[in-house]
Amino acid sequence: MDTSVQPDTESSLIEDLKKGNATAYKHAVREYSPGMLAVARFYMDQSGAEEIVQDCWVTVIGAIQKFEGRSGLKTWLHRIVANRCKNKLRATNREVSTDFSENLDPELASRFKSNGRWSLPPKLIFHESADTLMENEALSDCLDKHLSTLPETQRSALMLYEAHQHKSEDVCNILDVSASNLRVLLHRGRQKIFLMVETFQETGEC
Amino acid sequence: MLMCKGLAEIASDYIDDELTGRQNLSVKMHLMMCRHCRTFIGNLRASTDLLKVHSSGHGNEELIRKIDERVAEALNARTSEDGVRE
Numbered sequence: 674m675d676t677s678v679q680p681d682t683e684s685s686l687i688e689d690l691k692k693g694n695a696t697a698y699k700h701a702v703r704e705y706s707p708g709m710l711a712v713a714r715f716y717m718d719q720s721g722a723e724e725i726v727q728d729c730w731v732t733v734i735g736a737i738q739k740f741e742g743r744s745g746l747k748t749w750l751h752r753i754v755a756n757r758c759k760n761k762l763r764a765t766n767r768e769v770s771t772d773f774s775e776n777l778d779p780e781l782a783s784r785f786k787s788n789g790r791w792s793l794p795p796k797l798i799f800h801e802s803a804d805t806l807m808e809n810e811a812l813s814d815c816l817d818k819h820l821s822t823l824p825e826t827q828r829s830a831l832m833l834y835e836a837h838q839h840k841s842e843d844v845c846n847i848l849d850v851s852a853s854n855l856r857v858l859l860h861r862g863r864q865k866i867f868l869m870v871e872t873f874q875e876t877g878e879c
Numbered sequence: 880m881l882m883c884k885g886l887a888e889i890a891s892d893y894i895d896d897e898l899t900g901r902q903n904l905s906v907k908m909h910l911m912m913c914r915h916c917r918t919f920i921g922n923l924r925a926s927t928d929l930l931k932v933h934s935s936g937h938g939n940e941e942l943i944r945k946i947d948e949r950v951a952e953a954l955n956a957r958t959s960e961d962g963v964r965e
Contacts, residue, residue, distance in 0.1 A: 789882025794915035803928035860891035
């Protein structure tokens with residue numbers, strides 16, 4: 674499901690933001706802040722990330738005048754957040770550390786025999802559509818809980834790619850990761866979500 | 880020959896159409912013969928879709944409120960500056 678703002682709606686939103694229209698800002702803040710927070714959380718803890726997103730919106734009020742629309746508004750906003758985070762990390766000499774060495778989640782890896790065949794194959798088929806599944810409040814809460822325990826790097830990559838529908842190239846630029854490392858982050862994150870949904874479907878427990 | 884574990888390692892690349900033609904073909908051949916892996920790929924895809932639906936409506940209300948306040952302050956400050964200039 675693509676929830677992004679359509680191009681013609683986006684250009685009129687940009688015009689309104691340039692005029693300093695308060696209603697347009699309220700709309701944009703709601704539309705784009707979750708993605709901006711996902712970017713910032715890649716680089717720093719929750720409170721630091723929230724602070725960065727707030728500061729960025731104040732910056733946007735002036736900077737939007739120079740926005741020429743070479744990228745989409747969402748990509749532009751996410752880059753502002755990423756640059757601010759990188760500057761802040763540089764100032765404090767901190768670096769984001771991530772393990773890109775393993776492509777398979779250890780829990781999933783343990784379900785194969787030494788000959789590479791399944792020893793514990795997936796039993797259930799997830800038949801319902803994503804929309805129907807998410808009507809189950811307990812599953813939705815469970816997903817929230819598991820998303821919050823994912824390593825930040827995996828969660829941010831998943832959020833930007835899946836939830837905010839960025840292209841791989843944009844996610845790599847925003848998060849400053851190589852294309853191959855992004856593939857690892859996405860795959861590791863998806864496996865965690867798969868394992869969570871499977872446990873929930875089989876046991877009804879989170 | 881591609882085994883189940885090898886397929887699981889590149890499953891996301893298959894879903895996102897990021898494999899080379901040769902790799903893609905070996906995944907497809909494996910899937911024709913292995914129902915466990917068909918279930919796995921289907922479920923991994925469904926889990927990914929879940930994330931698209933789940934996250935789209937999510938926000939942090941307290942953060943949004945704080946941003947609204949700071950944006951309103953900054954917009955007001957700009958309006959008063961413009962007023963002074965005029």
